[in-house]
Amino acid sequence: MTERTIQLQDVVRRKAAHLGPRGEEWLAGLPALVDELARRWSVTVGPPLSGGTASFVARARTADGQDAVLKLAVPEYDFGGQVRTLVDADGHGYVRLLAHDVDQHAMLLEALGRPLGEVDVPPEDKIATLCATLRQAWQVPRPPGPAVDPALGLIELVGTLWERLGHPCSERVVTQALTYAERRAAAFDLDRSVVVHGDPHPGNTLRVLTPRPGAESGFVFVDPDGLIADPTYDLGVVLRDWGPQLLAGDAPVLARHYCALLAGHTGLDEKAIWEWGFLQRVSTGLYALSFGADEMARPYLETAELLASPDHV
Ligand SMILES: Nc1ncnc2c1ncn2[C@@H]1O[C@H](COP(=O)(O)OP(=O)(O)O)[C@@H](O)[C@H]1O
Ligand SMILES: [Mg+2]
Structure with missing residues (x-):
């Protein structure tokens, strides 16, 4: 004992x-x-x-x-x-x-130091650090063989949880998330895919205690999902966050600004990042609700309502 x-x-x-x-x-x-x-x-x-x-x-x-x-x-x-x-x-x-x-x-x-989430700098600086660290992380060699696009799993997750949880967000939001998921699934190309982190939020991005090769941004990731996906998948996860900022300001304008920064720092497709971001916002909100983390879920689903509109389709 x-x-x-x-x-x-x-x-x-x-x-x-x-x-x-x-x-x-x-x-x-x-x-x-x-x-x-x-x-x-x-x-x-x-x-x-x-x-x-x-x-x-x-x-x-x-x-x-x-x-x-x-x-x-x-x-x-x-x-x-x-x-x-x-x-x-x-x-x-x-x-x-x-x-x-x-x-x-x-x-x-x-042993690593403090998470990027606790560093007192503006979101724009955190986004730059996340992109620099992701560019390093995407170099991990991709295992040989086929891969399943995570968009397919998200289609299943969003559809199932929305029903099971009794429609906790609007139908407009869930329809838009599923439309984007289907577009991302249709665009899946194994040749462009990499080992993505899967959940590169600032709490999973920690300062190295001493400078070392492989940590040129000053930070490294913990807690990877081990998924194979288009690299814009990870950028969608980054775009999914910033709930407090979006809820305090003009959410669509600010989210577009963050999305443009993500595309600018990586040279990747802004539309794909936007679509993954919206999908991740909805799937993470529903997933958090599914295990009773209502506080965590709220900003994701509230911002999804603000960002879902015909001009963003
Ligand atoms: N190697 C590490 N050095 C210092 N702190 C760490 C380390 N790994 C994890 N942590 C801390 O623990 C938290 C949870 O770890 P993480 O691997 O992200 O697990 P979870 O699956 O619970 O998210 C991190 O957000 C970070 O604050
Ligand atoms: Mg974690």
Whole structure:
């Protein structure tokens, strides 16, 4: 019987509980798993880190005194894809992976600093940093073989959740999201696709503690999804955020401005970025609602209402 108590963020606990028995089992086994991994990887586990939504993350120290970070993910995602991306990246655009156990959804990571989300600079500067870091991250070699376009999964997710949750946003919004998803699916081209991050928001973008090759922007990503997609998929995720700014100003004008910046920094297609951005806004809002994170969902769905209009089709 372990003595360890685990401080877990509410949103993570809710996400695990939402998975049913598999998630409950994960929650119950977490203290023992932390102990086992601490022994196996010869680390002392320190205080937990907040900011994520699907993992227990804590500072750790290796036997030779190096700082590291232990991450145990809720058994929900394709964790193998996350590990593969970090192994293939070898520190370029991404956190370095020190040890991992795919079956236990566990990894030991290079210790990083504060997230870009906590840096006090305007959105335009964050967008520039995200684009520079993404350009580095998109260099990860693409595994051989076919790939499934994530637009197809989003079509399914948006349609199903909108019905199941009792139409929590307007039909106009959901129709526009599905139209954009179908357009992105029709445009899918494996030759142009890369290993995308999948969720490159400022909370997943952390400062490196000392400058190093592969982190020329000063930041690297954690928490990749391991998807193969058009690189504009990631830019759509970046465009999806900035809820407070959009809700405080002229949302369509500001969102167009951010979209133009994303296209300008990367040389990629503005229309594709806009369409992915709208789709991501709606799918993330619905997904957050589906596990009870209503506060998180609200800005996504409110801004979607403001950005859905015939001129944006
Ligand atoms: N290597 C790291 N160094 C420092 N902080 C980290 C590291 N990895 C994750 N974190 C912190 O923990 C949070 C959650 O980690 P993340 O991998 O994004 O998990 P989640 O799946 O829960 O989003 C991050 O937003 C960040 O604040
Ligand atoms: Mg994260």
